[in-house]
Amino acid sequence: MKKTRPRDRDVPGPPSPWDEIAPGLWMGGHYWTDPAGEMRAVVVGDEFDLVISLFTRTGHGPGPRAEHVVGEIPDAALTAEQLHTVQRLARTATLALDSGLTTLVRCHSGYNRSGLVVALCLVDRGLTPAEAITRVRRGRSPWALNNEAFTAYLAAGLDTAALLVGLDP
Numbered sequence: 001m002k003k004t005r006p007r008d009r010d011v012p013g014p015p016s017p018w019d020e021i022a023p024g025l026w027m028g029g030h031y032w033t034d035p036a037g038e039m040r041a042v043v044v045g046d047e048f049d050l051v052i053s054l055f056t057r058t059g060h061g062p063g064p065r066a067e068h069v070v071g072e073i074p075d076a077a078l079t080a081e082q083l084h085t086v087q088r089l090a091r092t093a094t095l096a097l098d099s100g101l102t103t104l105v106r107c108h109s110g111y112n113r114s115g116l117v118v119a120l121c122l123v124d125r126g127l128t129p130a131e132a133i134t135r136v137r138r139g140r141s142p143w144a145l146n147n148e149a150f151t152a153y154l155a156a157g158l159d160t161a162a163l164l165v166g167l168d169p
Contacts (some may be wrong), residue, residue, distance in 0.1 A: 029110030
């Protein structure tokens with residue numbers, strides 16, 4: 001089976017372009033793996049009212065009717081500024097959902113970066129971090145949120161995590 005993740009990851013590609021994690025809140029990526037094991041590009045049209053991208057690729061959408069918010073962050077340890085970007089994007093998703101807008105949060109494969117924003121949105125809507133992580137993994141893939149730093153940020157709270165990483169020289 002072909003991988004959609006960098007070669008240093010032993011993680012299978014996602015089996016769908018995007019998945020609904022909570023009513024109106026979708027999580028996905030720019031690539032998915034079809035049933036034959038082939039990597040396929042995901043191009044978003046106007047299926048969603050709002051698309052939040054943590055990774056971008058030219059030609060992958062969204063269409064002209066969808067609002068597009070970009071906040072690129074790495075799938076690695078984050079700086080305090082990047083953690084604040086995650087918080088801003090999660091608030092944007094929460095406000096969109098509260099307004100009845102369908103929202104897609106996406107990154108490369110729809111596992112870690114998008115999982116962090118979606119899980120934080122779920123925490124903002126009343127779930128515990130553990131419940132949010134479970135919901136993301138159940139809804140998208142058991143491989144979602146496999147970045148241990150991201151789950152630690154959620155467990156500590158992003159405000160606390162931003163303070164702690166801000167202490168590093």
